[in-house]
Each structure stands twice: as C-alpha cells, then as structure tokens.
Amino acid sequence: MALIITDECINCDVCEPVCPNTAIFQGEIIYEIKSESCTECVGHFNEPQCVAICPVNCIIKNPDVVETDEELMQKYERLVGDKNSIIV
Ligand code: SF4
Numbered sequence: 656m657a658l659i660i661t662d663e664c665i666n667c668d669v670c671e672p673v674c675p676n677t678a679i680f681q682g683e684i685i686y687e688i689k690s691e692s693c694t695e696c697v698g699h700f701n702e703p704q705c706v707a708i709c710p711v712n713c714i715i716k717n718p719d720v721v722e723t724d725e726e727l728m729q730k731y732e733r734l735v736g737d738k739n740s741i742i743v
C-alpha cells in the first residue's frame with residue numbers, strides 16, 4: 656500500500672526531505688503523499704522513512720491503495736527507470 660497523511664499532521668516539514676521518491680509535498684492544508692510515487696520505501700530502505708521521522712505518528716497505510724510487496728517493488732523499478740530515462 657501507499658501511505659497517507661492524516662489531518663493530525665502539524666506541518667513540521669521533516670518528512671518531505673527524507674522521502675527517496677519525492678512523493679511527499681505540501682498540500683493546501685497539510686502535507687500529502689502522491690500514492691503513485693510512494694513505495695513504502697521498498698527498494699530504498701527497510702522501513703518507511705517518513706513514518707520513522709514523523710513526530711506525531713500521523714502517517715498510516717492508505718486503505719484505498721492496496722499493493723503487495725511485489726507490486727511495490729515493481730513500482731520502485733518503474734520509478735527508478737523513469738528517473739534514469741530523464742538523466743539519459
Ligand atoms: Fe516516501 Fe517512503 Fe514515506 Fe512513501 S513511505 S512517502 S516512499 S518516505
């Protein structure tokens with residue numbers, strides 16, 4: 656699953672820079688996660704970096720975006736491939 660930020664977010668800004676997929680952005684009211692870019696950190700780290708650093712524990716699994724570990728890895732490979740194709 657991708658993750659989602661709940662309305663308990665205090666806009667502290669520490670999660671955005673730790674996301675390896677640049678999936679986190681400042682939304683209209685609170686920070687948000689682009690589910691198409693969130694791999695739950697699969698491919699980069701052993702645990703979601705945003706969850707580990709969030710001081711108020713307001714980042715949870717998005718029940719509307721259900722993905723297996725295999726699908727998350729495929730998403731990671733697609734994202735890395737996209738990035739490489741931009742560099743080339
Ligand atoms: Fe980014 Fe990882 Fe958090 Fe997903 S779980 S938003 S990829 S830091």
Ligand code: SF4
Pocket residue numbers: 660663664665666667668669670671686708709710711712713714
């Ligand atoms: Fe919001 Fe948590 Fe990110 Fe801070 S770390 S901006 S509280 S989601």
